[in-house]
Amino acid sequence: MTTLSPAARRVFCFRTRLHSLFGVLLVISMAALPARGQTPAASPQEAFPSLRIGASGGMVFRESGMPGWSPGADGRLTIDTPYAGGRLRLDTAYRAWTGSSEILAIVDRDGGTGQVSPPDVQTIDILAGWGLSNAPDAPIFLEAGLLLGNRFMLFDLPHGTAARFESEMLAGPWIRVGRIAGPVRLFGEVRALRVLTNPRWDTIGLSGGIAVEFATPGWIRWILR
């Protein structure tokens, strides 16, 4: 029988919890979807009737995969519009990660060991996705969906250094809940993202912000159509 060291067991348990949380978020996302018959059929005249632009700030409260870095606060910008019975969403987020100040031991290809201080890294996520929302005229709104995109990473290294820039795919579910006051919405959001690096890089973040909804300008509607 394989026995795990306490440190390994903590990592294992943390990852198991993280995976469970992903599952819970996914189930909640699915549960938030209205039944097929409840979705109002969108006629061609109603396509892309409005745009919603939101700005928010957030923080990571669970992270695994990259123990050498500490996440800072992030800033997000979101644009979404009704589409295909739900909402089409484009999302971008910026976050700075601070490299660990402690010197880490590393293992190189030949099995030798060395020491390194990991560089700071700035990440920009560009995501697109789709989600469902409850009745649009309710005072409290609940939305859930999935996002897929790319994380661009810029390491704090001199120009010309090999691998100063990296990018990797990421995906995950999100849930947003908030209060509607006319065209303005105040909201909070939980988002779980998995970056498909090796090792996997998982984060669960909380954010809060404000969004404004307005009629889609004609030229934007033409482009969207």
Add this chain to the structure above:
Amino acid sequence: MRHCFGIALMSIVFVASQVHAQVGENAPEEALPSWSPWTMTASEIQSTGAVRFSELIRMMPALETWSSDRYTHRIVGMGLGGLHPDPIDITLDGLSLPAFLLDRVLTESLPVSPGDLDELTFTPGLTMAGPARKTNVTIALRTPMRSGWHLSGAFAVINETGDPGPAKHTDARANNVDRSGPATWVRTGWGNKRWMIQAGVNTDLHHLTDERISGRVRGTYAEDVQPVITQFAPFVRIRHEGDGLRFQAMGGQSRRKDFIYHESAGQEWPARLRREWAASLLEKNSSFALMSFRADASRISLSERPSFIELPSPLLIEDASVEGSLEKRLSGIAFRLAVGARRWMIDQEGKHFEQFTPTASTEISRTGQTWSSKVFVQLSRLADDAWQPNTYSWLANASVTNSGVKGSISLRLAGTQGHFPEPGHLMTWNRAEVSLGDWMPTRAVPASSSAPRSLEFGLLGRRLLSGSWHGWAHAHIRLFEGHTLADRVIDQRFGIGPLLPEWQWSSGHSGWLFSRAAGIERLEPGDITWRAFFQFYHVSSQGDDAFFRHQTGFPRHRLQVMASDTRPGGVRWMTRLGYASAWTWPEYREPARRVIPADIIAEITIGKTLFSGVADALVSVLNIPDRPLGNHPAGVEEQLAIRLTLSVAPVSRSQDK
């Protein structure tokens, strides 16, 4: 054995002639609809989301390809070519565009992108036809005649998962497996369905960070920046399709920063590759005969990049060929006579080597309502070769096809015999005594007492099963005798880094290969296109160890299913599922010699037309099983990847012919 080849070939030619005599008298002169199981239609091509021509070649079911940088492919047709890839003849609307360098097909330098194509067809056949550049193995590309002004282009990025991300700064063992773009192409021009002019450019960018090659690249490339392959390939083209006159001319340039890999070197050659090329075709159909004239020329210059090793001195390679032909139809039988010549030259710091090859060929063909047949014979003479003056080679093939409402059957026999390999082949470089520096020691080519011979027999049948479903079967056997091969043993003790093969040229090798395939397909316009096939191989070296080690890398059993569709609302999708059996590379000693596990292929592409048909956005998920796929011990490994493609075409293809 030589006599057997000759007798067998003459027998088939005789049989084919008899078929002509039996069916030729009253048969109407209607062209039979062409069909091949190895075709991709415009709808299928557009549904793939591919932006690079090489991505399409990788998906062709009858081709086995591998690449050390993903975008420059060794191509082997039907698994019958062994480790030496075929000098495949790529034709664009009937015009041959040779682009072969050191066993690689320079697909990225061709004026072709998937967005250009109406159809892509691979025809398997015999290779090693020598410097006359007439092979039976072709990839034929067909593009539409444009109407009005047109402007189109595409952009794609591919991200492969499994990159360590920040973790690479704390674990030096972590390998970076990203691949990236952008790969782009742009076309603009004008046409009126009879005339068309076009200008275009293809560009590409790729980071060489794959685990299998990064160690080798770092061992030779002496710059502290990420090793990147860049490609820039502009071209211009003019085309005319009129009554009785057909004309095409095109030319272009391709500039590439590259890392050239060859098995006999075992490491990358950091090089700048510059290729200028031009090709033209003129066909005039007069009351007397169909006259045609074809010419092409290309020049490749290879120069150095920063390196830790002594690289080959700058090289200049020139290749040019011309051919004129007359085709006359008498009593329903078409007779074609052609004469041509090819000049190939390689120069290294004033040291000059040249081959000149005049060629004559004849073709007799008959196309009827149910029967069609063709006999082709070509004779080439290699002149001005210091090693083998006045050497002759021949290439011949004969085919008979019977087509009916419910199906068709086709028999084909081909043979070739000649002393000399394709000039782009490493053997010719070695004959020219090109110094390749520390990249690869030059090996003397042994004088061969007898010319190598190859004979091939193929049988292809197709039958309507029910509705719009067709079934097909294909058998393909190839015999080799007296071939000169690279007898290599690769001792890769350290896992990562230069492979440093021990090798020499070795002549007189024989054996045979047998490929069988069966498939079904459904090609109903407006409905889902289905293609499925199973292919399996047999290799017999008859105790010839060098032949066995040379040929065993590729033959493996393959099962593949492809489906694609374009819905009326502009949604298009394609999926490809496949399995290729496990195999080993016997050239590699332990521990590098390993059983390469079976490939499980699963890919999905889905896209949507945007802006009233002006643009397409497609998302492809490649290698869904997320397991390392490898076609070669020295080639790239693939992980789960997503490709995002955006293509724009302000002029609808429906206006094209």
